[in-house]
Amino acid sequence: MKITQQSTESTLTLSLDGELDASSSVVLDTELSKPEILGNQKVLIDCRQLNYISSAGLGVFISHLQTFQDAGVKLVFFNMQDKVHNVFEILGLDSLMTIVPSEAEAVAV
Amino acid sequence: MSFFRKLHSFLVPFSLLSWFGLLACTLLYAHPSLLSPSISPPPGWLLLVLQAVFTACIFIQERGTGERLRGLDFVGLIRRLVLGPGLLATVCVGLHLVQQLVQTKLPETGSVLFTCIYTINVGLFVLLLARTNYAWRSLVLFRSSARLRRLWLWFEVLLGITLLFRLFTWTPPFGLSTALLGALAAFGAYISGQQKWVAYLNRRQKIEVILLQLAIILAMAVFVAYFLQTKSDPQLIAPATQHAFLILNAFFAGFYAVIGLLVTFFNLPTAGVFEQKREEILSLQRLTQLIQRGQNAEEVYRMFFDSAIQTVEADAAWLDVEEGAESYPGQYYALQPEQAKAIRNLLVDYNLNHIEYLNNDLFNSSGFRALDLPFGSLIVMPLRSSKRQYGNLYMLKTIPQGFDRESLSILQTFASQAVLSIENLQLIQASLHTQRVQDELKIASAVQDSLIPKNLPIDNWFEISSHALAATEVGGDFYDFLHLPGRRLAVLIGDVSGKGVTAAFHVAQMKGIFHALMQENPLARNEREKFPVPSKFMAQANTALARCLEKSAFITASLYIIDYEHGGFVFARAGHCHTLYYHSIKEEVSYFRTAGLGLGIIRHDGYEKHIKNQFYDYNPGDVMVIYTDGIVEARNGAQDEYGEERLQQMLEHTYYLDAEQIKEQILADLNEFSKGQPIHDDQTLLVIKFKASQPEGIL
Numbered sequence: 105m106k107i108t109q110q111s112t113e114s115t116l117t118l119s120l121d122g123e124l125d126a127s128s129s130v131v132l133d134t135e136l137s138k139p140e141i142l143g144n145q146k147v148l149i150d151c152r153q154l155n156y157i158s159s160a161g162l163g164v165f166i167s168h169l170q171t172f173q174d175a176g177v178k179l180v181f182f183n184m185q186d187k188v189h190n191v192f193e194i195l196g197l198d199s200l201m202t203i204v205p206s207e208a209e210a211v212a213v
Numbered sequence: 214m215s216f217f218r219k220l221h222s223f224l225v226p227f228s229l230l231s232w233f234g235l236l237a238c239t240l241l242y243a244h245p246s247l248l249s250p251s252i253s254p255p256p257g258w259l260l261l262v263l264q265a266v267f268t269a270c271i272f273i274q275e276r277g278t279g280e281r282l283r284g285l286d287f288v289g290l291i292r293r294l295v296l297g298p299g300l301l302a303t304v305c306v307g308l309h310l311v312q313q314l315v316q317t318k319l320p321e322t323g324s325v326l327f328t329c330i331y332t333i334n335v336g337l338f339v340l341l342l343a344r345t346n347y348a349w350r351s352l353v354l355f356r357s358s359a360r361l362r363r364l365w366l367w368f369e370v371l372l373g374i375t376l377l378f379r380l381f382t383w384t385p386p387f388g389l390s391t392a393l394l395g396a397l398a399a400f401g402a403y404i405s406g407q408q409k410w411v412a413y414l415n416r417r418q419k420i421e422v423i424l425l426q427l428a429i430i431l432a433m434a435v436f437v438a439y440f441l442q443t444k445s446d447p448q449l450i451a452p453a454t455q456h457a458f459l460i461l462n463a464f465f466a467g468f469y470a471v472i473g474l475l476v477t478f479f480n481l482p483t484a485g486v487f488e489q490k491r492e493e494i495l496s497l498q499r500l501t502q503l504i505q506r507g508q509n510a511e512e513v514y515r516m517f518f519d520s521a522i523q524t525v526e527a528d529a530a531w532l533d534v535e536e537g538a539e540s541y542p543g544q545y546y547a548l549q550p551e552q553a554k555a556i557r558n559l560l561v562d563y564n565l566n567h568i569e570y571l572n573n574d575l576f577n578s579s580g581f582r583a584l585d586l587p588f589g590s591l592i593v594m595p596l597r598s599s600k601r602q603y604g605n606l607y608m609l610k611t612i613p614q615g616f617d618r619e620s621l622s623i624l625q626t627f628a629s630q631a632v633l634s635i636e637n638l639q640l641i642q643a644s645l646h647t648q649r650v651q652d653e654l655k656i657a658s659a660v661q662d663s664l665i666p667k668n669l670p671i672d673n674w675f676e677i678s679s680h681a682l683a684a685t686e687v688g689g690d691f692y693d694f695l696h697l698p699g700r701r702l703a704v705l706i707g708d709v710s711g712k713g714v715t716a717a718f719h720v721a722q723m724k725g726i727f728h729a730l731m732q733e734n735p736l737a738r739n740e741r742e743k744f745p746v747p748s749k750f751m752a753q754a755n756t757a758l759a760r761c762l763e764k765s766a767f768i769t770a771s772l773y774i775i776d777y778e779h780g781g782f783v784f785a786r787a788g789h790c791h792t793l794y795y796h797s798i799k800e801e802v803s804y805f806r807t808a809g810l811g812l813g814i815i816r817h818d819g820y821e822k823h824i825k826n827q828f829y830d831y832n833p834g835d836v837m838v839i840y841t842d843g844i845v846e847a848r849n850g851a852q853d854e855y856g857e858e859r860l861q862q863m864l865e866h867t868y869y870l871d872a873e874q875i876k877e878q879i880l881a882d883l884n885e886f887s888k889g890q891p892i893h894d895d896q897t898l899l900v901i902k903f904k905a906s907q908p909e910g911i912l
Contacts, residue, residue: 133765159710163765166814187854194842195769195788196810196823 106153107135114145115211121153124161133164142175148210152183157191169200178202182210221277228270235263236332243328258380265376268339268458275343276369282351287410288418290348291425295432298344301337302432305439308333331443338436342459345429345466352473353407361407368404371397375457394457401465408476415491416484419477426474433467489524493623496520497630510635511541517631518606521594522546524627525620527608529588533557534604543604555584556607560593567595567602571621573614590615594624598632657717658683664724670694670702673904674777676872680880680898682843689716690841690895693724695731697744700778703731706899707770707789708841715766722761723768726754747772747785751812752821755787759816767813771839777903781830787812790842793860795868797834802864804857805829833905836868836875843894847887855886872902 105128106121124132141147165179172179181203184192192198204210238255245254282290308330315326354362375397378390414422499516518532529547545553559580560566570593575581581588590610596603606628610616661683669677681690689709697703705727709719730750737743745753750772758768769788776782784792788811791804810823831837838860847855860879867878876898883896 159708159767160765163710163767166767167765169814194790195767195814196808197814199808199810199823200815 105131107132109135111144115148116141116144116146117148117150119150119153123156123158124154124164125156125158126160129158129160129164132161133167136164136168142171142177144177146178146180146213147172148207149179149181150183150207151181151185151188154185154188157188162191162195162197165197165201178213180204180210180213182207221274224270224274224277228267228274231263231267231270232332232336235260235267235335236329238263239328239332240325244325261380264335265380267336269373269376271339271343272373275347278347280351281348282355285413287352287414288421288425290351291422291429294345294348295425295428298341299429299432301341302435305334305337305436309439327446334436334439338440338459341432341436342462342466345433345470346462349466349469352410353404353469355410357407357409364404368400371400372458372461375461378457390457394461397461398464401461402468405465405469405472408473411473411476411480412487414477414480414484415488416481419481419484422477423474423481426470426477430467430470430474433463433470437463493524496524497626501630501634510638513631513634513638514541514604515544517596517627518544518546521606521608521624521627524623525592525608525616526610528611528615529609530607532604532606535602548609552584552586553607556581556586556591559584565593566605569594569621569625571616571618573616576613587611589613592616592621592624594621594628596628596632598636600636603632603635653714657714661717661720664691664693664721666692666694670696672700672702672777674700675775675904676900676902678872678876678900680876680896682892682896684712684843684892684895689720690843690897691720691723692839692897692899693727695728697731697774698733699740700776701744702775702777703727703744704773704775704839704899704901705770706839706841706897707768707787708843708895708897709768710766712895715763719758719762719766719768722758723754723770726757727772730754744774746826747774747783748821748824748826751785751787751809751824755812755816755820758813762813767811769811769842773837773839775901779830780832780903781828783826783828785809785824785826787824788814790840790845791857793838793840793857793864794829795834795836795864797832797868802861802868804861831903833903834868835903836864836872837901837903838864838875838879839899839901841895841897843892843896844883844898846894847883847896848890848893849886850889855883859886872900875902876900 105124108119108121110117110119118132118135120132122128135141136147169179179201181192181201182205184203189198189203192201192203202213204213238260242254242257242260281293312326312330350365354365357365375394411419411422496516497520499520514532514534518530521527522530527546531545531548531550531553532543534541534543557566560570563580570591572578572581573590575589575591581591588609589612592606592608594606594608596606606624608616608620608624665681666679669679677694679692681692683690689712690707691709692704692706695703695705705723707723709716709723730745730753733743734745751770754770762768767788769790771784771786771789771792773782773784773792784805786792786805786807786809788809791806793802793804795802805827807825807827808823809825810820815823840860845855845857845860849855859882863879863882864875867875870878879898879900
């Protein structure tokens with residue numbers, strides 16, 4: 105799992121590369137737990153290279169969902185592979201989280 | 214045997230009796246007219262017999278007293294001898310002085326008093342000799358051979374025989390008796406060579422023993438002087454005492470004391486070496502014992518440090534422990550941390566800090582001279598095993614040439630022992646931890662096993678077949694059944710995120726919630742409200758779980774309530790895998806793709822609107838396949854997932870079979886697909902096949 109960050113004035117983009125399993129989700133959790141992250145208006149998650157997400161990985165997003173909402177930070181996923189999107193959909197997360205097809209749409213949200 | 218024991222209990226009264234008899238006879242013998250003129254003085258042989266009986270009683274009694282030596286407490290043994298019988302010498306001197314005093318004041322009673330005191334002193338001397346010689350016996354026989362024990366017995370027997378010498382009127386020719394006595398004295402002198410015990414004394418004890426031996430010799434000398442002086446006293450009107458026996462005993466007691474004294478004295482210079490060796494052995498022993506007592510690493514380090522300083526007599530020392538390994542930071546002895554740092558840096562410069570290193574001439578090393586420290590010798594001893602380096606021990610002495618090769622080898626032994634102890638402790642810790650985790654998992658596994666229903670519901674309306682496989686000892690999958698009134702069956706399946714004991718705990722919780730919520734509501738107004746519909750159940754379960762589930766944990770579940778009286782079912786899906794279904798009327802296999810959010814994802818009242826109920830009227834021949842994500846996410850060698858599609862195809866090929874056979878076929882296909890791959894997640898599979906209703910009587 106590789107996480108690359110790209111930051112503009114009000115938007116932070118995290119690109120996930122590889123499998124988000126029990127061990128790599130700890131790394132992601134550390135990233136999302138940083139207090140300065142709540143200073144952004146938007147946090148975009150680029151899922152192009154995300155091949156697999158485990159329940160631990162989903163747990164990381166779920167646990168930060170409320171904090172982000174309370175702080176007014178928008179969490180947007182884009183470029184999601186069908187396989188991963190299916191996992192979000194089965195769990196019902198597509199109704200709670202913003203998942204869009206492309207980066208352009210993500211920026212526009 | 215019992216006779217001797219009985220005899221033994223009579224010895225004290227016997228000896229007292231014989232002594233009083235002796236006193237009376239001696240008095241009468243010396244002053245025949247003391248009581249009344251008509252009594253004739255007792256014969257001389259009676260006195261001699263009484264003397265012999267008294268002496269024999271005292272000696273036999275001392276002989277029978279148990280072992281005087283307690284462990285290796287030689288000093289205690291001799292001290293008790295000096296402070297007990299040894300003090301009798303002062304009594305002797307005191308009595309003699311009193312007698313002298315009385316004699317000058319009242320000359321007429323002086324003679325009687327003299328006789329009394331003489332008899333008392335004979336008794337005391339016999340007591341002193343008996344005590345001393347049997348104390349010496351303990352020393353002679355200390356760790357002795359069987360041969361020496363036999364020799365000692367012979368010595369006792371021969372001495373005993375000399376006691377009888379005076380009882381016969383026959384007097385051996387002078388030369389013979391002298392030769393006999395000389396031979397016995399030589400025997401005693403030979404036995405006096407047995408001084409093994411001296412080796413077990415340390416320096417301080419040796420000095421103490423020398424002083425005590427001197428005191429014993431002095432006590433005996435006092436008695437001997439007294440008897441030598443009284444021997445020529447004109448007032449002594451009594452037959453000579455058992456002189457052969459007493460002289461031999463006095464000779465042996467004195468000679469053994471003198472030899473012991475000399476041996477101890479000449480052992481004094483070597484005492485230091487003995488002590489050092491002893492200290493080394495004891496230190497090693499202490500280090501070894503620490504392993505068994507299971508103390509912590511810090512204690513081992515401290516023990517090692519103290520033992521090393523003590524053993525090589527270092528003037529200053531410090532111990533570095535590698536960082537990160539232990540909470541113990543190392544320690545310093547007679548040295549400032551800055552000084553230690555300076556030396557350490559110097560050694561690092563010379564690249565000598567991680568090897569065994571001995572420098573006995575620091576004053577000639579320019580680097581050390583520059584530090585201006587008052588040390589002439591240095592040893593560096595690394596603490597390391599084959600696996601890693603634990604630290605370094607540095608020992609310093611002020612003088613040059615302070616350490617030798619032997620110091621180095623002792624420190625090596627200590628260091629390897631310490632490392633062994635530390636590694637042993639780590640092993641013990643690790644194995645304890647593993648053991649505990651295993652025990653916990655075993656319990657959790659047993660608990661979870663008890664949560665999986667052992668008996669599947671049986672009815673003539675449907676068939677159920679189930680399969681459950683945990684990826685680890687404790688998994689997060691669960692399923693359960695509950696019969697409801699009115700020919701209804703509740704089926705729950707689900708998956709707790711995460712694994713291990715925490716997951717098992719949540720499984721148990723979920724089952725508890727299931728059984729608690731699926732109770733008949735007595736306040737229900739109609740049949741429909743008696744039991745919660747699946748969406749209501751999920752909402753209530755979500756509320757219950759919200760308070761106890763950790764933030765990142767969630768549970769997926771599906772609840773089905775099958776009404777086989779009316780041939781329909783209702784279900785709700787809370788983020789769980791879609792239900793695969795074969796519709797016999799349409800001859801088609803498809804998934805019920807309903808919406809539904811997992812439990813514990815949002816924890817407020819808004820949850821219920823994310824859950825939908827799905828009603829369906831089933832037909833005989835319909836097949837329902839319920840499973841967890843471990844089935845569809847199982848992978849093959851190319852890391853492809855088994856997937857919903859392949860599962861659907863399997864049902865398309867097997868729908869006409871029995872529930873059990875459908876399950877078997879699916880599992881066989883799954884195993885074929887993921888052959889050789891480890892199981893990543895728990896796998897649970899339930900197959901329910903609805904059948905045409907049959908009259909109950911037939912079953």
